[in-house]
Amino acid sequence: MKIEVHSIKIRDLDELAWCALCHGKDFLFWANGKVLCFESELYVKSKEARLVVTDCCIADMPEYSKGIRVEGSNAFPSSPMPIAKASATAEKVLEEALRILEKRKKERKK
Numbered sequence: 001m002k003i004e005v006h007s008i009k010i011r012d013l014d015e016l017a018w019c020a021l022c023h024g025k026d027f028l029f030w031a032n033g034k035v036l037c038f039e040s041e042l043y044v045k046s047k048e049a050r051l052v053v054t055d056c057c058i059a060d061m062p063e064y065s066k067g068i069r070v071e072g073s074n075a076f077p078s079s080p081m082p083i084a085k086a087s088a089t090a091e092k093v094l095e096e097a098l099r100i101l102e103k104r105k106k107e108r109k110k
Contacts, residue, residue: 001049001050001051001089001092002048002049002050002051003050003051003053003089003092003093003096004050004051004052004053004096005038005053005056005093005096005097005100006052006053006054006055007053007054007055007056008056008057008058008097008100008101009055009056009057009058010057010058010059010101011057011058011059012059013035013059013060013061013068014068014070014071015059016028016035016037016057016058016059017035017068017070017081018070018071019037019057020037020081021070021076021079021081022076025037025081026082027081027082027083027084028068028081028082028083028084029083029084029085029086029087029090029094030061030064030065030083030084030085030086031085031086031090031091031094032091032094033060033061033062033063034058034059034060034061034094034098035058035059035060035061035083036056036057036058036086036090036093036094036097037056037057038053038055038056038057038090038093038097039053039054039055039056040052040053040054040093041054051089051093053093053096053097056093056097058094058097058098061083064083064085065083066082066083067080067081067082067083068080068081068083069081
């Protein structure tokens with residue numbers, strides 16, 4: 001499966017969890033010391049599959065935890081946000097997003 005990541009942002013863990021809660025996400029992904037949240041669409045054409053990630057946010061979380069408490073506001077009560085260990089596909093999305101960020105970083109140094 002080909003993975004395309006179009007928008008990537010590094011966020012603080014609390015900010016990422018708040019955003020995920022506001023957008024109705026059921027859980028976040030964790031892999032290799034990072035938490036990942038993303039929006040995607042799957043396109044299948046004949047034998048070729050392509051996952052297009054329109055928005056991807058990444059936060060540092062060195063140790064795995066099954067969840068994080070998201071502080072509430074007037075509109076949302078304080079809530080737990082589950083964190084699942086990443087599936088193989090989510091790991092590939094994270095790898096591609098980090099590869100793109102590293103490439104951008106190197107291009108800015110030139």
